[in-house]
Amino acid sequence: MRPLPSRLTFLTGFLLLLASLVLPPAGPAWGQSGDPSFNLVNRSGQTIREIYVSPSEDRYWGHDLLQSQVLPDGGSFPLRIAPSAGCLQDVRVVYADGRPEERRRQDTCRISQMVFGTGAGSAPASGASQANPSFNLVNHGSAVIREVYVSSVREDNWGEDRLGEQVLPPGRHLAVRLPAGDCLNDVRIVWMDGRNEERRRLDTCQMINLVFR
Incomplete structure (x- = not known):
């Protein structure tokens, strides 16, 4: 005859079964959606006339994403970024008076919006202490x-x-x-x-x- 399982073996198997029922399946860490797209929100008090977004490892800004549009104060603009571009993005805006503002090495997979201006909810300006030569x-x-x-x-x-x-x-x-x-x-x-x-x-x-x- 096959021997009966010990009490310890039975208890271990029961705990493993219970854990599989209670614990959620493995997935991406909280806040890491894998999608670098986000909304850019203007709370600066003036119009934004240009927006550039580029992967942090790229040398060039590329094209103005607003093209012939502008983003008025209080408005938002959806920035659709391909997941293949990665999560670390550099963002540059140019205001109506010609003044630029940049955010470098932003993990845009962790945010749904980035605010330019004094409003709450803006992404932390990583590397802001370094001088900006652009x-x-x-x-x-x-x-x-x-x-x-x-x-x-x-x-x-x-x-x-x-x-x-x-x-x-x-x-x-x-x-x-x-x-x-x-x-x-x-x-x-x-x-x-x-x-x-x-x-x-x-x-x-x-x-x-x-x-x-």
């Missing part, structure tokens, strides 16, 4: 700018053309994204007629707009 390159000349290069003074080459296949017409500006804390930068532009112009050793942490005429 700036707007503004074309106030009468010709089109066809190439833009920005490089740290520590680099030996200009790197890629930040306009890519685009151009910068008169009256328009380009949001130039740079690593936080790296303030001294060289800037080079090429006009449509082939003329080039350079600005060396600029402290871009101390500027909002860099104007070429």
Whole structure:
């Protein structure tokens, strides 16, 4: 005959069965939805005219997500981000007066909204203590700018053309994204007629707009 199970074995099996009925199935940690999309809320007191969102490891901001729209004070704008972009995002807004504001390395999978302004509920500004060298390159000349290069003074080459296949017409500006804390930068532009112009050793942490005429 098969021996009867001991009292200890029976008790252990009973506790395991009870745990499987009570404990929830394993899943993502609380607040980690895996979806980096969120709503950007404007409580700044003025209109937001541009919004950029880019994965933190990317070098460029990409396109203005508002395009021809603006986000008035008190309004919100849904930002739909593909899960493949990851949770760590950098966010940049430009206000109607031209002043930019950035939030770096935000875990947007943990939030449903990000507030710009004094209202409650804004995401913590990670890395806010570091100087911000990003700036707007503004074309106030009468010709089109066809190439833009920005490089740290520590680099030996200009790197890629930040306009890519685009151009910068008169009256328009380009949001130039740079690593936080790296303030001294060289800037080079090429006009449509082939003329080039350079600005060396600029402290871009101390500027909002860099104007070429």
